[in-house]
Amino acid sequence: MVAYSILLPTYNERENLPLVVWLLMKYLGDSEYATTGISFEIIIIDDNSPDKTQEVVKELQKLYGEEKIVLLPREKKLGLGTAYIHGLKHARGDYVIIMDADLSHHPKFILDFIRKQREADYDIVSGSRYVESGGVFGWDLKRKVISRGANYVAQVLLRPGASDLTGSFRLYKRDVLEKLVKSCISKGYVFQMEMLVRANRAGYSVGEVAITFVDRVYGQSKLGGNEIVSYATGLLKLFIST
Amino acid sequence: MIKAVEWLIGGVALLGIWITALLNLRSFQLSSFETTLILYLPLWGVLSFGLISIGIIAYRTATLRDCPEAAKELTLQIKEAKADLKRKGLKF
Numbered sequence: 001m002v003a004y005s006i007l008l009p010t011y012n013e014r015e016n017l018p019l020v021v022w023l024l025m026k027y028l029g030d031s032e033y034a035t036t037g038i039s040f041e042i043i044i045i046d047d048n049s050p051d052k053t054q055e056v057v058k059e060l061q062k063l064y065g066e067e068k069i070v071l072l073p074r075e076k077k078l079g080l081g082t083a084y085i086h087g088l089k090h091a092r093g094d095y096v097i098i099m100d101a102d103l104s105h106h107p108k109f110i111l112d113f114i115r116k117q118r119e120a121d122y123d124i125v126s127g128s129r130y131v132e133s134g135g136v137f138g139w140d141l142k143r144k145v146i147s148r149g150a151n152y153v154a155q156v157l158l159r160p161g162a163s164d165l166t167g168s169f170r171l172y173k174r175d176v177l178e179k180l181v182k183s184c185i186s187k188g189y190v191f192q193m194e195m196l197v198r199a200n201r202a203g204y205s206v207g208e209v210a211i212t213f214v215d216r217v218y219g220q221s222k223l224g225g226n227e228i229v230s231y232a233t234g235l236l237k238l239f240i241s242t
Numbered sequence: 243m244i245k246a247v248e249w250l251i252g253g254v255a256l257l258g259i260w261i262t263a264l265l266n267l268r269s270f271q272l273s274s275f276e277t278t279l280i281l282y283l284p285l286w287g288v289l290s291f292g293l294i295s296i297g298i299i300a301y302r303t304a305t306l307r308d309c310p311e312a313a314k315e316l317t318l319q320i321k322e323a324k325a326d327l328k329r330k331g332l333k334f
Contacts, residue, residue, distance in 0.1 A: 135307030
């Protein structure tokens, strides 16, 4: 039986993916829960990465087994929402953990997510950079101001009942994620926000744990004028529809 | 209720109170300072909301914690992971 399914959508993460998987094995494979019957699987949804991420997934399967590492290839780069839907079709766990595969999310926090979820049988546990002992690394002042400003506007307009709306490190009850992801239509940063806003409106309980966010060690981090515009329009759409 | 509608109802209610106050301004017998205060109430409201917002965002930016220790831990673990994976024969 698999209790936790970890969904990793990837696009050109050949460098990072083995390291993420190694860390997942280190913390979950050999954790305090390992002895009490908690099991997990890692589901990699790869959008046909030109850097041949899938080759490295196959190598990882040889190392850790195809039970543990599941590869779900897709033909081309498609949205995050559909990646989750695709992953959910194959996920065997009662709980689903979503995270980025670029090492900005450290797998060690998953143990905190699990602990928190059990505390009050939360429907969702959201990782937050903005609560005590949370934090970021690799952000300059401008990035911090934009992030805090964007978050503040969303808090005022939407009152979503969670401190970190655009983060993508979360644990969901499987059926909750299934229902939410189908009702969310936004793209990019707004998608994660829409998930939490709709969860709030539907009355799902959300717990929060502090996480640190280490901005991409390898590869490019993206935050440009386009992102800000699409964030603003996405936010307004949620404002008039939820 | 949809949040935009909540805001609309709140805004209309406040506007209503203000307009009622404006229409009855003479019966209050206020000083000229108090009259100006009420006359431009929405402006004061917007201004103070803006200032408070800037203050909150500045405070939250200043208190957004940097976590060099997390980056350091990760860098060390990446080295460890690469060495271990190489030893286990992973080609990457």
